[in-house]
Amino acid sequence: MVDLSVDLGGGHRLPNPLMTASGCAANGRELHRFFDVADLGAFVTKSVMADPRSGRGTPRMAETPSGMLNSIGLQGPGIEAFVDEDLPWLKSVGARVLPSIAGSSSTEYAHVAATLRASRAFDAVVGVEVNISCPNVANRGLVFACDPMASAKVIALVREQLPRDIPVFAKLSPDVTDITAIAAACVKAGADGLTMINTLLGMVIDTDRMRPQLGGVTGGLSGPGIRPVAVRAIWQVRQAMFEGRIPTVPIIGVGGVRTGRDALELVAAGASAIQVGTAVFNDPSAPVRVLRELCELLDAKGFERFTDAVAVAHGR
Amino acid sequence: MSERQLRARVTQEVAEVIATRRVGAYQHLTLVAPGVAELARPGQFVALAVGGETSGTLLRRSFSIHKVSPSGTYGGTVEIVVSAVGTGTRWIVERAPHDTIDVVGPLGKAFPLPTDPVACVLVGGGYGSAPLFWLAGELRERGCHVEMVLGAASEDRLFGVVEARRSCDGVTVTTDDGSAGQKGWVSDPLPGIIERTGAGVVYGCGPMGMLESITRVAQAQGAVAQVAVEESMACGVGVCMTCVMPVVGSDGRTRMVRSCVEGPVFRGDRVRWDAFDGGHARVPDDAVGAPKVGGH
Numbered sequence: 153m154v155d156l157s158v159d160l161g162g163g164h165r166l167p168n169p170l171m172t173a174s175g176c177a178a179n180g181r182e183l184h185r186f187f188d189v190a191d192l193g194a195f196v197t198k199s200v201m202a203d204p205r206s207g208r209g210t211p212r213m214a215e216t217p218s219g220m221l222n223s224i225g226l227q228g229p230g231i232e233a234f235v236d237e238d239l240p241w242l243k244s245v246g247a248r249v250l251p252s253i254a255g256s257s258s259t260e261y262a263h264v265a266a267t268l269r270a271s272r273a274f275d276a277v278v279g280v281e282v283n284i285s286c287p288n289v290a291n292r293g294l295v296f297a298c299d300p301m302a303s304a305k306v307i308a309l310v311r312e313q314l315p316r317d318i319p320v321f322a323k324l325s326p327d328v329t330d331i332t333a334i335a336a337a338c339v340k341a342g343a344d345g346l347t348m349i350n351t352l353l354g355m356v357i358d359t360d361r362m363r364p365q366l367g368g369v370t371g372g373l374s375g376p377g378i379r380p381v382a383v384r385a386i387w388q389v390r391q392a393m394f395e396g397r398i399p400t401v402p403i404i405g406v407g408g409v410r411t412g413r414d415a416l417e418l419v420a421a422g423a424s425a426i427q428v429g430t431a432v433f434n435d436p437s438a439p440v441r442v443l444r445e446l447c448e449l450l451d452a453k454g455f456e457r458f459t460d461a462v463a464v465a466h467g468r
Numbered sequence: 469m470s471e472r473q474l475r476a477r478v479t480q481e482v483a484e485v486i487a488t489r490r491v492g493a494y495q496h497l498t499l500v501a502p503g504v505a506e507l508a509r510p511g512q513f514v515a516l517a518v519g520g521e522t523s524g525t526l527l528r529r530s531f532s533i534h535k536v537s538p539s540g541t542y543g544g545t546v547e548i549v550v551s552a553v554g555t556g557t558r559w560i561v562e563r564a565p566h567d568t569i570d571v572v573g574p575l576g577k578a579f580p581l582p583t584d585p586v587a588c589v590l591v592g593g594g595y596g597s598a599p600l601f602w603l604a605g606e607l608r609e610r611g612c613h614v615e616m617v618l619g620a621a622s623e624d625r626l627f628g629v630v631e632a633r634r635s636c637d638g639v640t641v642t643t644d645d646g647s648a649g650q651k652g653w654v655s656d657p658l659p660g661i662i663e664r665t666g667a668g669v670v671y672g673c674g675p676m677g678m679l680e681s682i683t684r685v686a687q688a689q690g691a692v693a694q695v696a697v698e699e700s701m702a703c704g705v706g707v708c709m710t711c712v713m714p715v716v717g718s719d720g721r722t723r724m725v726r727s728c729v730e731g732p733v734f735r736g737d738r739v740r741w742d743a744f745d746g747g748h749a750r751v752p753d754d755a756v757g758a759p760k761v762g763g764h
Contacts, residue, residue, distance in 0.1 A: 175709075176707060176708070177707050178706060178707045178709075182705055182706035182707050182729070183705075183707060185477070185478050185705075186478070186480065186705075198709075203757060204756050204757035205757040206723070206724045206751045206755045206756060206757040206758045206759070207709065207712065207724055207751070207757075208751065208759075209743075209748055209749050209750040209751050210699070210700075210710070210711075210712060210713065210748065210749040211700060211710075211747070211748070212709070212710040212712070213527075213700065213702050213708070213710040215525065215526070215527050215556075215702075217524050218524040218526065219526060220526060220527060220702060222702075222708070222709075222710060224709045224710070225759075227709055227712070227724060227757075228757075230757070361747065367748050367749075367750070375526055376524075376526070377524075430526065431526075432703070432707060433526060433527055433528065433702045433703040433707070433708050434517060434523075434526045434527070434528065435480075435517070435570075436480060436572060436703070436705050436707075437480065
């Protein structure tokens, strides 16, 4: 039996490296009808901001080859409702939670982190993912994760608000010239880990109506079609860590994972944990299926520990 | 949304197609899906995966349930009616008997049924009528007088006229081009039928514009409209947030709610019809968390 456990920092040993991806799993109750969310290494919740937010108008999605575009616009209940309702529910079913937080300013991120820390179910939290890379915001294209200084400022402010034993993960966008520069800035500012990658900015034209298909015009591209981009980004950043250009921190891999084989690809490139996102829309129990398939693959390849497979492709 | 609704039982099963036949412009499929058949209520829907485990068409296609037979010869079956309009629906209508399709369901809220035996009018646009015959049966079992109005652009796009005559106390057919029944829209004969039957509830299923007019007519006649919407969905299970629409809650405030879990059936007078325009639904300015200046 393969030892699947993984330590992503803060002394929270997760039983396995499988997670949901933010924005692809809501806040737990919906998928709990299909599998026990406590069976995951961690449950990653939808990015939450300070106030309730309606998100954008519709249409909000467009299907693409092996993927989709979404233009949700960070719809959510706001951090107060999240800590009053969603987080306690996740705790009640025994889930380990990696909340994803967002903001339109660095102070909003800090406020959301502080509210989270002060909440009664905070002991279910095993880390915080900082979404600095959502493409569906008003100044899209100018997301924090496109600028090393802006990224560093957000991460430093969030890091200040949270206890040392809660690792902070910066979620990065692949839509940058050099992702290692952003990764370096985040780690230098106090990020304990990186989540890669968020969606790519894309667009679809409805050729029946001859107009943009999405109500929000542009959207985030996700699904198996973007997996090679995720593998590339993880590889580049992990390579920079090997070369000493970035301190070595855990990378959570996300982007187009649909099967155990896909997960193993991201792991071999350097990911210490795996999130399953858009595949959930196709198969609601995909996260636990991918975990099972990954475990069988590692076993078949003779790995005794999951961690032995992390970044293994770099030496070959 | 109630906790009970979210924890409602749902299954995912690999369903065998046991029958498939052409009905006018549509394809009628019968699937062996005992788990869904056991749990489903009229108004709920199923979400079908397209093209197998490695398919590049990732998003599920949702269909309202036409009929269930929990204890059929082949085990419980679920019937759906499909209009082939794109790659996903084309793949589904091309399935032959003994092929399999991955099915998730039953999903969404069912049509609420009246506690008293009031008269009801059921209105279906095109193949939107699919779930109404099952509903008609349940209503008549409760002693309700049930009339149906079926409308479509043309005769071949009507669904279930014969079945309607069998399952209802009265049937009216309309077509845009006059190729069957009376020429015009379902909203033309509706006021007279509500008035004649004294209907307390109007159930509707079909395109948004039709549901809006049903709601308007029902309101004018003092009846409650219960409408099942057809929003495009990526997942059907409540996690993707793409199928939202503006709906007024019991607190009087408008929210962008998911039609897959809080619908697909809504009380017509709760839907913000003013926000729908040409395939778009905008966020009303007074909605909870609506964008401030500068947008989202």
